[in-house]
Amino acid sequence: MNTNRPSVAIILSEPDYRLTDAYISIFTDLGWDARVEKPAGSFDNDKLVIAGFDVADNNRGLVESLPTNGMAIDFHYREDYETSFSQRPFHYLDSATIIIHDLEAKRFIKEKVRPVDSRLVLLPYPCGEAQGARTAKKGAPKIFTSALFENHQWLEGLDVTCLRENYPAEVGAGSLVVILKYDPAVWPLIQWALATGLPIVAPGITAFERTIFYCALLFDPASKEDFLLKLSVLRRPGPKRATKEKLKIGVVVPRYIKGAAGGGAETHAAHLAKSLNEAGHNATIITTRTSSMGDWNNDLPAGETCDNGMTIIRFALDNLDPSDHHKLGHRINMRDNLSWSEETRWMRSGIRSTPLDRYIGDKADEYDYFFFIPYLYGTTYWGSHMAPEKSWLIPCYHNEAVAYMRPLRQNAQWMAGICFNTVAEKRLAEKTLKIKNKAMLITGEGVETGAKGDAKRFRAKYGIEGDFVLYVGRFQPEKNIPALVEDFKKYASGSKAPMKLCFIGKGDMKLKDDPAHGIRVLGFLPEQDKIDAYAASTAFILPSLKESFSIVMMEAWIQGKPVIAHGMCNVAREHMFLCGGGYLYRDADELADGLDKIGSDKALAEKMGNRGREYVLENFEWEKIVDRLVKRLRKTELKPIWERLGQEAKGALENLNKGGDEAFIRWAGSCATGAGEIFLSSELPLPELVEKHEDNADISTKYREFSHRAVFGALLSRLREVMTRHIRTNYIEQFESKQNIYNKETARLIQKLYEEIDKLS
Structure with a gap:
């Protein structure tokens, strides 16, 4: 020595x-x-x-x-x-x-x-130089795994090749690698798989989530069923481009009620199927028997029915566990650190229909495509496993806690493609949610452009005189209603000739008439009365910060009305900058300024409303949406999932070996x-850290919706809601809304400061 x-x-x-x-x-x-x-x-x-x-x-x-x-x-x-x-x-x-x-x-x-x-x-872990194998197109596909798992019970009945350190020099196209559980000895096998371009099926644990997320199908480590399901996805046949003139399409949605207006996704599904049929295709609504998204009943009859010439097929919901679902949902909304198994359990305990899944798998050859709407329900997550090569996602994304769930994000990546309503929604998926899918299309959402409103009929029926600004939608705090009420009261108190504010809709918030400030709450109205309200209004207001498309903006513009929208809603900003159909605001002063300009200049208001109408007619008529969608579907190059994941493997290998x-x-x-310790920081770089804080800036007292107590949770939540309603409406909800905006603006300011400092350095 x-x-x-x-x-x-x-x-x-x-x-x-x-x-x-x-x-x-x-x-x-x-x-x-x-x-x-x-x-x-x-x-x-x-x-x-x-x-x-x-x-x-x-x-x-x-x-x-x-x-x-x-x-x-x-x-x-x-x-x-x-x-x-x-x-x-x-x-x-x-x-x-x-x-x-x-x-x-x-x-x-x-x-x-x-x-x-x-x-x-x-x-x-040192793995040496990764030498990949050649891929033989005519070779038989194999399932490879480590010799560590040779006797693993989950592999019983499967034809699996167990490898030690002598890896094959040639593999058949469609081969894959299976990891059953974590062991440090698997890294050389993983590196060989990545170098070869083979997809990997592995448990959803941190070591794999952060390294092979984009080139693997991760499964619930506690579920053999989920492991076999992911394996079956990779062994599905490759997609075939539909060339026939008349397409058969299944539109899958968690609920559909005949002749009744449902939620945004449900309405979207109904109009899409109807418009596809009108274009000469054969579209079927595939849904569950539930009539309620609240208690998940099986009230509607199973089997095939017809709604105005459109086929509806309903299947029974599984025996679900709402208490467990809501407990986990509370933790998700609180952005708690759930495991992959817990997130999968949330999907399993929610709205799911095994008979519906089985139907999609059994009838996959009869359909050209399946459209799943929206992203977060079990009908989409589990149903798309059955025929992923034909499954397209219409996610209707919002920047919300559920959207960050890893199983849902990965599910979006291996579906055949994703159809977005707006550029802003696509950017949310790519930049914030970090979703990768080669077939990402911006198809938009259609709007019923033939509806005609009668302003005089509305005013006569509801006794409303003078100028008023209209809100249509759900009465929920997340729609930024508390801030709108507060800002409008300031406007009404300070304006010499204030407009009124009319609310149409329903929800958890208990809004009341406020004659002193010109606020009128009409509640839920029939469809024609709602259209009449648009026609009678002076302008429409959208206070929401999170939208995936905003059908209500389109409905207002179709009636030739200008829109005043919150300037922190990316979707509203996109529409507004494309057509100039109104104003954007961020605070009470800007809202008041927009209302005063529209109220005092009728010619300007009419000009803005007409711009909006032209924008909708040019881009969002259902006939044009369907035509554009079908053309893009026919042109999109589709590849088998194993090939798509394999293409991502090379990039994963580079990142794995980088520094x-x-x-x-x-x-x-x-x-x-003796200079002291230098250790690996676990924190994100500052730009990513600030960006993450902006994404997670929302605050909310979620006890109104969920409780950790499985049996008495619903009762306790309801009791606390009633007991605190007086302080929620007057204080808590307004504070939440203002604080959320402040949090996001602060994060963006820090981001800009960092960028300036980075330029100087």
Whole structure:
């Protein structure tokens, strides 16, 4: 040993996953004397000792005899640590430098162990140079897995090839790799799969979510059913482009009520199917028997019915667990850190119909395409597993907590394609939700353009005189209603000739007439009365911050009315900048200014309304929407899921190998000079951190909707709602709305400041 050089002793047990050689190589290159030692050895002259956690567990005197600053613990995550947590000496990780090799170890240490004053350093498992296999198009596709899982019970009945370290030089097209559970020894197999361009089926755990999310199908680690389902998705036949003139299309939606107006997604589905039929195609509504999205009943008859010439096929809902669904839903809305299994359980306990799923699988060959609306229900998530090569998603995304769920995001990626209503919705999916899908189309949503309103009839029926601005929609805090009421009251109190404000709709908020400020609440109206209200209004107002299309803006413009929309709603901004059909506002002063201009200049209001009408007629007539949709479907190049995932594999391999050991080398260098610890930060870079905070800026007291108590939750939630309604309406809801806007604007300001600082540096 050279006494002028620092020395490091390495004490690892088998298997060491090639780390002993990696440590010796790195420290030797840095000018250290590096050696392998046993726990009983002498370490008096060593600058550093690296000991495995299991070595420390079996030789507890070792940790106690070494100085804290002269020792680092090499830590590997093991599944049995979860169940034997209290029997392990995890206190050894307190005030220690911990060398980890993957994100699963990081998750376990940060979330489960939570050591005091510890430092994490990352040194990825060494896998060597990844040599991929050739893909033979005529070769038979195979399922490969690690020899670790040779006797795994989930593989019973499957034709699986178990691999050790000698990987094949050639594989058949359509082959895939299966990982049953996490073990550090699987990384060489994963690297071979990525280098070859093979898709991977693996459990939904942190180590895989952060590394192979875009080239794998991740499954619920606790569910064999989900594992086999994901496997079946990859083994589905490749998609075939529909060339026949008349297409058969299934439109899948969680609920459809004959002749009744439902929610936005339900209405969208009904109009899409109707318009496809009018264009000469054969569209069928595929739905459940429920008549309520609240209690998930099976009140409607099963089987095939007809609504104005359109075929409706209904299937019974499964026996569901609303209490568990709402408990998990509360945690999702609170942005709690749910596991992949918990998020899948939320999907499983919600609106799901196994008979509906089975129908799609059995009849897939008879249909050319399936459209699933919207993204968040089990009818979409589970139903699209049955024929993914023909499944298109119409998500109707909002920037809401549920949209960030990992199973739902991944589901959107492997469907045949996604149809967005607006550019803003597509940007939300790509930039914020980080969804990748080669077939992303902006098709828009159609609008019934032939509706004609009668202003005189509306005014006579409801006794409304003078100018008024109209709101149509749900009475919910998330629609920014509290802020609208507050801002309008300020306007009404300060204006010399204020307009009135009329509310049409229904919801959880208990809005009341306020004659002193010119506020009138009409509630839910028949469809024709609503159209008449648009015609009678002076302008329409959209206070919402989150929309996927905003059909109500289109309805107002069809009646030739200008729109005043909140300037923080991306969808409203897109429509407004494309047509100039109104004003954008962000606060009470800007709202008042827009109302005063429209109220005092009738010619300007008419000009804006006509611009909006022309914009809708040019872009959003259902006939044009369907024509555009079908043409794009026919032109879109579709590939099998295994091929699409395989194309993403090469990029995942590059990211996996990018700068893997740099943080460790810096740390090792600092140990030699005594310059202090350098450790891997777990935080996001500032721009991403601020962007994430902006996305998560919404605050809300969610107890109105959910409770952790499974049995009495609904009763307690209702009781608390009643007892606090007086302070919610007058204070809490207004505070929430204002605070949400402030949070987002603050995050954007910090983002701009960072960009300016970055330019200067």
